[in-house]
Each structure stands twice: as structure tokens, then as C-alpha cells.
Amino acid sequence: GAGVSQTPSNKVTEKGKYVELRCDPISGHTALYWYRQSLGQGPEFLIYFQGTGAADDSGLPNDRFFAVRPEGSVSTLKIQRTERGDSAVYLCASSPLSRGVDYGYTFGSGTRLTVV
């Protein structure tokens, strides 16, 4: 597609439920990043994929969070046993190569997750 697509745009879930957030990067972009943006804050790094593998998952807050990118394109961020503190906008970005600083990151519009 022309840009990074994230679905759903909004998700409301009950505490304790499982959710999946999807990111469809720009075609051909090998690097994919997930960030989380809490209200009034800047985005915070969660995980980085280079191709199919998670090259850096140091930003995932705990083991309830997991992400996959099985075919090196679409990525899914999975959150188990959701908590109210997980409420945030989850942003996805992609770039042509791992050196996103040279080629620019393109961000999607995000998924707003609300845990009630």
C-alpha cells in the first residue's frame, strides 16, 4: 500500500482479555518498528523487526506483550491479559532498510487501545 496501515484504528477491550493489533508496512520495507504512545507522552520503543526476526525486543514491558512477523511483511502485536495501564496508542513504523535514519521511518496512524 501507499502507507503504513494499522488495524483496527480503535479497540476497546475488557481487562484481562487478549488483543491483537495489526500493522501492514509499506511494500518492500524490511524494517518494522512498534512504538507505544501513552496520553500526553512521546512514543516509546517496543520492538524492532528486521525481516522476520525480532532484532530488538528490549522495549516490550513484560511477557504479556509479544509480536510476530512470520513472512517479513505484516506484523501482529499481541497483548495477553490486558490491564488498564496498557491503554495507549500503538504506533507502527517501517523503513526500507534497518538504517531507518537514512531512509526515513514512515509511521502509521496507530491503533488506540482502551482497556476498561
Added chain:
Amino acid sequence: AQKVTQAQTEISVVEKEDVTLDCVYETRDTTYYLFWYKQPPSGELVFLIRRNSFDEQNEISGRYSWNFQKSTSSFNFTITASQVVDSAVYFCALSEPGGSNYKLTFGKGTLLTVNP
């Protein structure tokens, strides 16, 4: 550890005024990159500019200009003759090379409101 500080939480100006958004960063690396992103109400992060740590030349792009000063670890952003469409949250971000992963550390953002 890297850190980005945007001391101005909110700024309100009247159209055609000039406005400067401040950004101060902390890093132990000698090689790094600095960015400014714009986040309009739609939520998508829009890339504005990237500078590397070896290039301290100021830059002007239309109504936008950037002042990078390594001596004070600052990377300030000025909008000249502001317009209502400039209203958005503006983020300063820092990237340090960690292997092949150029993840970004964002400031908390400055909400700019340009009133007609």
C-alpha cells in the same frame, strides 16, 4: 542513557507570529541523529527533518528552520509566520546507533496551537 527534553508543554500563538520549539537532549555517544516530527490531530507522525551529530549547519526549509548547537545539546525548531495548519504536537527525537537498530527516543512533545 539517552534522553530528550521538551520543556514547553503547550504554546499558543496568533497566526503570523514566529514560534520556537525547544529541544534539549542527552547522549553519551558521539554519533547520533536528531529528528523533528509533527503529529496532527489525525495521529500520524510526519517526519520533518533529520540531522546527524557531525552536521551543525542550521537549516531552513520554507517557513521552518532548525538551530542545532552541540555545545548546548540543543536542537530548536522555529516556524516563521505561523499558520493555523501548523497546529499540532511536535516531537523532538534522538537516535543512537545500537547495532543495526536505530530506534528513536522521543521527547514528550509540545502542543502548538495557532489561533486565527
